[in-house]
Amino acid sequence: MRALPVEGMRDxxxxxxxxxxxxxxxxxxxxxxxxxxxxxxPAVESxxxxxxxxxxxxxxxIYRIAKRGExxxxxxxxxxxxxxxDLGLRYDLTLPLARYYTAHQNDLPVPFKCIQVDRVxxxxxxxxxxxxxxxxxxxxxxxxxxxxxxxxxxxxxxxxLQNIGINSxxxxxxxxxxxxxxxxxxGFAEEQVNSVCITIDKLDKIGVEGVREELLAKEFSAExxxxxxxxxxxxxxxxEQLAEYGAEEPAKELFGVxxxxxxxxxxxxxxxxxxxxxxGQGYYTGTVFEISCDEFGGTVAGGGRYDGxxxxxxxxxxxxxxxxxxxxxxFSVLSDRGAKTDGRKKAAVLYNEGSFAAAYTYxxxxxxxxxxxxxxxxxxxxxxxxxxxxxxxxxxxVFDNDKEWKALGNKE
Amino acid sequence: MRALPVEGMRDxxxxxxxxxxxxxxxxxxxxxxxxxxxxxxPAVESxxxxxxxxxxxxxxxIYRIAKRGExxxxxxxxxxxxxxxDLGLRYDLTLPLARYYTAHQNDLPVPFKCIQVDRVxxxxxxxxxxxxxxxxxxxxxxxxxxxxxxxxxxxxxxxxLQNIGINSxxxxxxxxxxxxxxxxxxGFAEEQVNSVCITIDKLDKIGVEGVREELLAKEFSAExxxxxxxxxxxxxxxxEQLAEYGAEEPAKELFGVxxxxxxxxxxxxxxxxxxxxxxGQGYYTGTVFEISCDEFGGTVAGGGRYDGxxxxxxxxxxxxxxxxxxxxxxFSVLSDRGAKTDGRKKAAVLYNEGSFAAAYTYxxxxxxxxxxxxxxxxxxxxxxxxxxxxxxxxxxxVFDNDKEWKALGNKE
Numbered sequence: 132m133r134a135l136p137v138e139g140m141r142d143x144x145x146x147x148x149x150x151x152x153x154x155x156x157x158x159x160x161x162x163x164x165x166x167x168x169x170x171x172x173p174a175v176e177s178x179x180x181x182x183x184x185x186x187x188x189x190x191x192x193i194y195r196i197a198k199r200g201e202x203x204x205x206x207x208x209x210x211x212x213x214x215x216x217d218l219g220l221r222y223d224l225t226l227p228l229a230r231y232y233t234a235h236q237n238d239l240p241v242p243f244k245c246i247q248v249d250r251v252x253x254x255x256x257x258x259x260x261x262x263x264x265x266x267x268x269x270x271x272x273x274x275x276x277x278x279x280x281x282x283x284x285x286x287x288x289x290x291x292l293q294n295i296g297i298n299s300x301x302x303x304x305x306x307x308x309x310x311x312x313x314x315x316x317x318g319f320a321e322e323q324v325n326s327v328c329i330t331i332d333k334l335d336k337i338g339v340e341g342v343r344e345e346l347l348a349k350e351f352s353a354e355x356x357x358x359x360x361x362x363x364x365x366x367x368x369x370x371e372q373l374a375e376y377g378a379e380e381p382a383k384e385l386f387g388v389x390x391x392x393x394x395x396x397x398x399x400x401x402x403x404x405x406x407x408x409x410x411g412q413g414y415y416t417g418t419v420f421e422i423s424c425d426e427f428g429g430t431v432a433g434g435g436r437y438d439g440x441x442x443x444x445x446x447x448x449x450x451x452x453x454x455x456x457x458x459x460x461x462f463s464v465l466s467d468r469g470a471k472t473d474g475r476k477k478a479a480v481l482y483n484e485g486s487f488a489a490a491y492t493y494x495x496x497x498x499x500x501x502x503x504x505x506x507x508x509x510x511x512x513x514x515x516x517x518x519x520x521x522x523x524x525x526x527x528x529v530f531d532n533d534k535e536w537k538a539l540g541n542k543e
Numbered sequence: 544m545r546a547l548p549v550e551g552m553r554d555x556x557x558x559x560x561x562x563x564x565x566x567x568x569x570x571x572x573x574x575x576x577x578x579x580x581x582x583x584x585p586a587v588e589s590x591x592x593x594x595x596x597x598x599x600x601x602x603x604x605i606y607r608i609a610k611r612g613e614x615x616x617x618x619x620x621x622x623x624x625x626x627x628x629d630l631g632l633r634y635d636l637t638l639p640l641a642r643y644y645t646a647h648q649n650d651l652p653v654p655f656k657c658i659q660v661d662r663v664x665x666x667x668x669x670x671x672x673x674x675x676x677x678x679x680x681x682x683x684x685x686x687x688x689x690x691x692x693x694x695x696x697x698x699x700x701x702x703x704l705q706n707i708g709i710n711s712x713x714x715x716x717x718x719x720x721x722x723x724x725x726x727x728x729x730g731f732a733e734e735q736v737n738s739v740c741i742t743i744d745k746l747d748k749i750g751v752e753g754v755r756e757e758l759l760a761k762e763f764s765a766e767x768x769x770x771x772x773x774x775x776x777x778x779x780x781x782x783e784q785l786a787e788y789g790a791e792e793p794a795k796e797l798f799g800v801x802x803x804x805x806x807x808x809x810x811x812x813x814x815x816x817x818x819x820x821x822x823g824q825g826y827y828t829g830t831v832f833e834i835s836c837d838e839f840g841g842t843v844a845g846g847g848r849y850d851g852x853x854x855x856x857x858x859x860x861x862x863x864x865x866x867x868x869x870x871x872x873x874f875s876v877l878s879d880r881g882a883k884t885d886g887r888k889k890a891a892v893l894y895n896e897g898s899f900a901a902a903y904t905y906x907x908x909x910x911x912x913x914x915x916x917x918x919x920x921x922x923x924x925x926x927x928x929x930x931x932x933x934x935x936x937x938x939x940x941v942f943d944n945d946k947e948w949k950a951l952g953n954k955e
Contacts (some may be wrong), residue, residue, distance in 0.1 A: 140585035166916025173552035504578025
């Protein structure tokens with residue numbers, strides 16, 4: 132039998148888990164204080180829902196669960212691999228949320244502000260920092276068209292990051308309608324918009340010249356390409372310039388959001404417009420945003436408006452917008468840095484065999500101040516104290532002996 | 544697309560999730576105060592580990608995950624269904640823990656006292672109260688042969704139940720070696736022990752006469768059956784009687800555990816020996832225990848010693864014992880009873896469009912006392928207040944208007 136966890140997934144040691152719990156608790160506390168409420172959905176969804184969810188590249192990464200019993204036998208006999216599975220593991224928390232809202236909207240307030248902190252699964256190629264099972268921390272607002280939702284999600288997510296000690300980041304925003312209007316205004320055809328977006332998305336990697344070359348290689352109009360390049364070459368794009376490029380209306384809305392978010396940020400973090408921010412997920416329809424943080428190696432949160440997704444279930448579109456913190460990258464960096472939890476103090480009560488019940492009752496009285504572990508006393512108490520100190524205990528006492536506390540280590 | 548969750552799995556509304564979170568937090572807090580530390584393993588295990596885990600009936604209920612890419616194509620072409628899957632969802636938290644301990648024991652203290660609160664999966668036939676995705680709350684002590692571990696797990700689990708408001712329960716214990724010694728002493732053959740156990744396990748359903756009939760129907764010795772029935776017919780079985788039935792040594796140990804646990808229980812709950820307690824899981828080797836609670840319709844927790852399971856990974860047996868709270872039954876009963884959380888107070892701040900940023904900053908100052916939801920003010924404020932009250936808000940204020948709190952409802 133294999134002792135290691137399956138490839139791309141991880142076990143967590145107690146110290147790691149304490150840090151994970153503390154970070155998650157702080158994030159959830161921030162969300163709750165801001166009026167969001169936690170919900171939960173199964174990690175398993177019907178394969179039909181997953182396959183039809185417009186999740187872009189993620190659809191290729193779904194873990195598929197085989198049918199059971201006779202249904203499986205039939206599927207195998209048919210020789211058709213597409214018939215083998217009826218369930219799958221969710222690749223994000225947005226699709227299950229859209230399904231959830233459709234099923235339960237009569238029991239939910241309008242707008243509905245919710246928290247999801249849960250495991251998701253993607254059969255990624257194994258590589259550093261890419262996990263196949265990982266936790267996402269999402270907040271979403273469903274049922275409101277107001278762009279205040281966007282400002283709210285940005286501000287609450289930023290606050291959550293600040294509350295776990297991340298202060299140096301910037302929020303990058305764009306709007307699908309802005310980029311679309313600009314592309315069309317430059318002279319690209321309707322059916323070229325997606326392809327142009329995919330190229331623009333690469334700007335931070337291949338540069339302005341790289342984008343120009345790729346667009347021309349795709350045999351798009353040279354004139355349209357030049358017009359677009361003029362805009363992309365600008366250091367900062369203003370509302371006026373976007374108006375000149377035919378995107379006045381959506382840009383006005385977007386810049387309004389940015390201004391509200393900036394007022395709330397009060398100079399503590401930046402909010403910047405970036406026309407090259409595309410974000411892959413097929414289901415985004417409006418604003419898209421990311422939080423970028425150099426000391427964490429890039430994007431630590433992402434989201435956007437997805438007004439069409441719920442309609443796929445209910446037949447009736449419901450405005451929706453969400454922001455998701457990529458918990459694993461944050462945990463991984465903090466963990467590598469040796470971040471410690473500020474949890475409760477730990478004490479060990481050493482007892483001799485035969486006096487367990489009395490030692491247990493004695494230990495219980497200490498719970499108000501300490502997490503208390505009962506351990507059988509060894510002959511060499513001094514050595515045992517040393518081991519307990521190494522294990523991170525703050526204090527130890529031998530029950531039924533001197534009953535005097537021995538403070539361990541120099542923790543404070 | 545399907546709006547309902549997959550069969551046998553559940554979505555949780557915000558009120559339900561708040562109750563679940565609160566119950567879990569109280570259980571975990573109890574565990575931590577008693578020196579147990581939380582760990583985490585993936586929900587996905589290799590199918591090889593799951594299939595070879597001696598998990599009894601649960602092995603038939605494993606959700607199996609199909610291979611991906613070329614490996615799947617090959618498996619389908621082979622026509623052999625057993626080749627289709629390489630992964631599966633865990634059916635409990637004990638098997639992953641055994642794997643975990645083997646992989647990480649050099650980084651873990653001896654004994655290792657750990658908490659696992661996590662989702663597990665079983666493809667059960669759908670029926671009331673049987674979920675296909677559910678949460679277990681486990682504590683385990685690994686690396687210690689001391690029977691104090693048994694007393695500790697019973698006492699800590701009992702404390703966790705008390706801390707979530709469950710006070711009327713009894714702990715039932717047995718020991719595999721006791722029942723085995725008794726069966727052999729009655730004159731059954733070695734190879735009949737398991738079959739006799741399976742029948743004895745049914746005593747609470749079919750009664751003493753039913754057990755007698757079944758044993759005779761299995762064509763076991765009439766003499767052995769009568770001898771066993773004499774013992775099973777007793778109202779309470781004493782240590783002396785067990786000694787007469789050849790089980791003196793294991794019974795002494797077990798009654799020592801019961802005595803220690805009773806001292807700790809201090810009359811607040813019962814601990815009783817029950818020779819008919821078998822528990823299905825194939826991997827138990829010593830003490831087995833359950834907590835039974837009439838108002839929750841039966842068993843709410845179960846566990847036992849499984850000294851052989853870790854050896855399946857490491858080749859070297861490690862003593863191990865665990866106790867698991869069946870969270871879903873407890874949640875389901877408390878939820879049906881309308882149990883409320885004692886969480887933070889909720890306030891709504893109503894604002895007018897255009898003043899979002901100012902309202903956000905205003906709301907933030909209230910977080911010390913309330914979870915605060917920002918909502919766009921409607922024209923009919925009175926009606927809106929009524930809706931907020933129905934949604935469970937404790938207070939509401941219209942920002943930029945009177946800025947006076949309106950307390951809602953009669954919550955206290």
